[in-house]
Amino acid sequence: MEQWLVQSLVLGLKMFLIVNGLLIAAAYLVYFERKISAWIQNRIGPNRVGPLGLFQSFADVFKLYLKEDIIPTLANKGFHAIAPVISIGIAIAVYAVIPFGEYFYLGGEKVYLSIAPHINVGLLFILGMSSVGVYGLTLAGWSSNNKYSLLGGLRSSAQMISYELSMGLSLIGVLMISGSLDLMQIVQSQTGGQWNIFFQPLGFIIFLVSAFAETNRTPFDLPEAEPELVGGYHTEYSGMKFGLFFLAEYVNMVTACAMMVLLFFGGWDVPFLYETLGLEQGSVLRALVQFGVVVGKMIPFLFLFIQTRWSLPRFRYDQLMSLGWKVMLPLALANIAVTGIIMMIFQ
């Protein structure tokens, strides 16, 4: 077969797997969110649909599909329809550059475990895309022509802009150590247990807090603050349009966890694992193990995201802003300066 045909087939298959895998992962995150919240509150949680309630999320999505799609009379119809598409589209687009492992040879063809491997602006692409994601929420709030939605949308844009700064700055330390924006190379620079968490503990904490704010999770879920804003930016959405916002939130959560694993916890690196298992560079099995390691490292962070939601109350808006601008930003800047000085000394 011709080379380009094979390559495009492989690429198409990878895209299919990633998009569907993400949506299923988001569905199961919703299930686990409900289960964990139930356990924390000494309840049992969903257990009726399928064994242990495992098909609950599919029932939920099915219900959302069947529901009537209500568009307010005074809403700006075009933007109202496009806002959820932007939200979920951007959330999934980020996965073009996220690698889940290195590569394997399939019939002499080198297959990478990411859609666009070795793209030299990978990290910038993720940060840029997550900024565009704000448009989804802001447009949703504005086009609904509802004051609560508008407030939610405005809050989300203000919050995401403030925390994007400290998020980006907290990653500069990582960039200085690895010397590359390519996610593959960042992971490779951490091989052998030299994970960035040991060199950048402060950077990691700032990134973690900012990630909570970026994904609109409690304690920073002000855009949808139920008691004061009804539903926030998605008040006027129903049916699957609401479902798309919901899925986007969970996909963003997975993205944040993937970034934490890749940037701070060595990605697929586990010291001595591949040598003891005797897995060759480029074998299919090695790629599978690498994928498993990345996903396995993501699970504790996903759990942390969910558990935090059921443990902490929400911040007040001024507290949120003063934390972002007065604490996170100076700390991130100090982190860069200290990292730079230490690197100068030890070079």
Place this chain on the structure above:
Amino acid sequence: MNIEKNTEKQRLNFWEKIYLPEIARGLGMTFVEMFKPKVTRQYPEEVWNPTGSYRGRPVLVLEEDGERCVACGLCSRVCPALAIEVAAGETEKTKERYPIKFEINMLRCIYCGFCEEVCPEEAIVMSKDYDLVFEKQEDAILDKDQLLIPMAQLQDRLEFLRQYRR
């Protein structure tokens, strides 16, 4: 003036002010909570049996020789939701009156128990039925056949009334 300041600065020490250790403590608490025994009752499988003090669907007491009700109409009169409708008839027995028609509209009933309280014959009492489902509005109007329950099934409530009624 005797005013004490109580600012955040005085209340919290350094570790409490940077939040993170306290957040970790909170997360630890919820984590421990996850493994404690669950309190949920799996309803349709595990049915709850209320005690005698429970006020469920009002019913008429049925004795061996017929209903206790003498159709005085007090329950209908006292009902704040106007849910009860009674029509009286006469017989040759010792109890000269009986209800020809006795209907309770369960869409109106508020389970206050006034009918039971006011009844001079202890003929209408609150039962333990709580899973009431109707498919049509007409089905929710219970007639005499549906309301009459043998006295043996109402022993808990009658016992409760004997003990606590003035």
